[in-house]
Amino acid sequence: MVEEFDLVIKNGRIVDGTGVPWFKGDIAVKDGRIAKIGKIKERGEIEIDAAGKVISPGFIDLHNHSDLTILAYPNAESYIMQGVTTAVVGNCGLSMAPLNPDKVDLLKRYVSPFLVKGFxxxxxxxxxGEFYEKVKKQGTTMNLAPLVGQGTVRLAVKGFDPGKPSKEELDEMKALVAQAMEEGAFGMSTGLIYPPGSYATTEEIIELAKVVAEYGGIYATHMRNEGKRLIEAVEEAIRIGEEAGVPVEISHHKASGKPNWGKVCATLRxxxxxxxxxxxxxxxxYPYTAGSTTITALLPNWVLEGGVNKMLERLKDKEVRERIKQEIEEDRVIGENFLKAAGWDGVLISQCSIEEYEGKTLEQILKEKGTFDSPYDGLFDWLIEIKGDAAMVLFLMDEEDVKWVLSNPLSSVISDSWVTAPYAGGKPHPRAYGTFPRVLGKYVREEGLLSLEEAIRKMTSQPAGKIRLQDRGLLREGFWADIVIFDPKTIRDKATYQNPHQYPEGIEYVVVNGEIVVEQGKLTGKRPGKILRRC
Ligand SMILES: [Zn+2]
Structure with a gap:
């Protein structure tokens, strides 16, 4: 007897991604797509009994940085195991291309804290297009939907020069954005706290966003400020959307630093x-009160002018040290003042060129060195020692704000992390492993902040709709078969700040483009992921 379908999933509670209450049913898959939903009598080559389990669309992570690590970890372990089947990458102004051959070293330094050491x-x-051709050749377990990073584009044209672009330079940037859009990018991202992207004025960004709008792409922004000037930053993002005619996604929305807690009520309004x-x-x-970024973000932007090597030179200068210290202490930093907001014990080193510092707070490190009496000099000496190469976790947010944003219908659930694996080392932010199960365990089951259906909608159809994916993000006949089967009674995240490399519990099956990539909670090692293109 010839089986009708490649895969039949039976007796599950179907949460289809639209937000409607679950219903019971079976799902059949053939040739990578969902072939039928309902009562299915025909046989499948593989059959899964999902009684008592939830069947949902694969999760779509709208804010992800896995383009930086997918070549090293093509099996995408940390994401696949939490049910993420598609990642939107190239966020925060940071993408791996366009790459100007004259400025390769600058780009390497720019992204180095995220890159996999020794790879x-x-x-x-x-x-x-060429970069993703390389990824495709190697294969990837999850689908990737690329954005082009405005910081990378500016770096390709002007390096770390903070000046205003000439007409020719601006035209060159626009041409690079257009080329990325031609090659299938879903839009452009900015990271307006990171030089050189942060050197752009609102007007410069609007010019580039107009190019994105012509192609039907989106503008995703890590805004200029998420603390003291959060409201002005949201106004800037909205202005860019309005004047360029481009859809706006405000990335990892939060209010950073205690004096700013609660501002998310005003920004959502x-x-x-x-x-x-x-x-x-x-x-x-993302469902955590800590963020994560590169260590150099602790310093005012001007210290980074000219790149990381220039910064290390500057940090040796006594007057420069005094100026940085005063700007931070008097809260006059243009951009984020992370050190002031988090405090010395609220900065946790997650990844470092010198491994022994990983998992320690700045306070711990400086105390062990005996330099905590004059912590700024201690910090500058330490930054020189590690060559400015580290990533940190920052404790900045209020739990009530996280809940407020998470429960607003306009928000999608995202991880803001990158693919890693248990053998990778370092102490990455636990969101790399826990984000989606954490929302379903902590905020849906335990706290009842959201209904299961609404949480799934924020992980599936909402992000799919944002980037105009027409055939993913819902369980629908004809859609690609990206599917997660999980136990709503046990699903939970296990990754912690001190012990982050832990897979979640309760995710039993994950299907990408019709292929089973997680089977009874175990990775199968298949790589059916696709590089998606805006169409
Ligand atoms: Zn960001």
Missing amino acids: DYGWDWRTL LMERARKRGVEVHCDV
Whole structure:
């Protein structure tokens, strides 16, 4: 007897991604797509009994940085095991292309804290299309949907020069954005706290965003400020959307630093009001009160002018040290003042060129060195020692704010992390392993902040709709078969700040493009992921 279908999943509670209450049913898959939903009598080559389990669309992570590590970890272990089947990559202004051959070293330094140590990237591509061709050749377990990073584009044209671009330079940037869009990018991202992207004025970004709008792409922004000037930053993002005619995604929305807690109520109202005027704006959020970024973000932007090596030179200068210290202490930093907001014990080193510092707070490190009496000099000496090469976890947010943003209908659930694996070492932010199960365990089952259906909607159809994916993000006949089967009674995250490399519990099966990549909670090692293109 010939089986009708490749895969039949039976007797599950179907949460289809639209937000409607679950219903019971079976799902059949053939040739990578969902072939039928309902009562299925025909046989499948593989059959799974999902009684008591939830069947949902695969999770789509709208804010992800896995383009930086997918070549090293093509099996995407940390994401696949939490049910993520598609990652939107190239966020925060940071993408691996366009790569200007004259500025390869600058780009390497720019992204180095995120890169996998000791892994040879080759750096043999130029355009976004060429980079993803390389990824495709190697294979990937999850689907990737690329954005082009405005910081990378500016770096390719102007390096770390903070000046205003000439007409020719601006045209060159626009051409690079257009080329990325031609090659299938879903839009452009900014990371307006990271030089050189942060050197762009609002007007410069609007010019580039207009190019994105012509192609029907989106503008995703890590805004200029998420603390003291959070409201102004949201206003800037909305203005860019309005003047360039581009849909806006406000990335990892939060209020950073205690004096700013609660401001997310006002910013969400701003977004709602903009939408009433016809500006498409959404936001996204990760379910943790700590963020994570590169160590150099602790310093005012001007210290980084010219690149990391220039910064290390500057840090030896006594007057420079005094100026940095005063700007931070008097809270006059342009951009984020992370050190002031988190405090010396709120900065946890997650990854470092010198491994022994991983898992320690700045306070611990400086105390062990005996330099905590004059902590700024201690910090600058230490930054020189580690060559400015580290990533940190920062404790900055209020749990009530996280819940407020998470429960607003405009937000999608995101991880803001990158693919890693248990053998990778380091102490990455636990969101790398726990984000999606954490929302389903802690905020849905334990706290009842969201219904299961609403949480799944924020992980599936909402992010799919944002980037205009027409055939993923819902359980629908004809859609690609990206599917997660999990136990709603046991699903939970296990990754912690001190012990982050832990897979979640309760995810039993994950299917990508019709292929089983997690079977009874274990990775199968298949790589059916695709590089998605805007169409
Ligand atoms: Zn960011």
